[in-house]
Amino acid sequence: MSATADHAEERTNPAARLGFEPGQVVQEIGYDDDVDLDLREAIEAIIGQELVDEDYDDVADAVVLWFRDEDGDLTDALVDAIGLIEDGGVIWLLTPKTGRDGHVEPSDINDASQTAGLSQTRSIAAGKDWSGSRLVTPKAAKSKR
DSSP: OOHHHHHHHHHHOHHHHTTOOTTOOEEEESOOTTSOHHHHHHHHHHHTSOOBOTTOOSOEEEEEEEOOGGGSOHHHHHHHHHTTEEEEEEEEEEEEOTTSTTOOOHHHHHHHHHHTTOEEEEEEEOSSSEEEEEEEOHHHHHHTO
8 A cells, every 4th residue: 555545544544543553452441332333343454353352361552442421530440541551552542522422521631641640642533423542651652752
C-alpha cells in the first residue's frame, strides 16, 4: 500500500489512527451493548485476532477501555488498566462524545490520567459516538518522541 493510501485509510478508518499493529494483544475493558462494533471489528482486522476480554490472564500490548460517566471512578479504572499492559503499552480510553449519554468531561479525563500517572498524548474521534484519548506511562511517552 502506498503512503498516500495509508494516510487515506487513517482518515477514513478510526482504528488505523489508533496505531495498532498486526500480532498485538489488545485487551478490552468495559464492553457493553453501546460500544462501537465497527471500531472493534476494525481493530481486530488490524491486529489479526480477536480482542481479549477482562478475564485475560497475561499482560497485553494495549488496552481499549470503554468508559462512561456512570461506570465508577475513572482513576481506579486507569490504574487497573496500567497493570494489564506491557511496559511501554498504550491505553486507549474511549468515552462517549459530548452530548451522548455517559459523556466524560475532558478535564475529568485529564485529572484522572494524571492522578494515575499517565500522560495523554493524543485525542481523536474514534467513531460516530466515541472519543478516544491515547494514554501512556511517562516512560513510554519519552520513548515515542
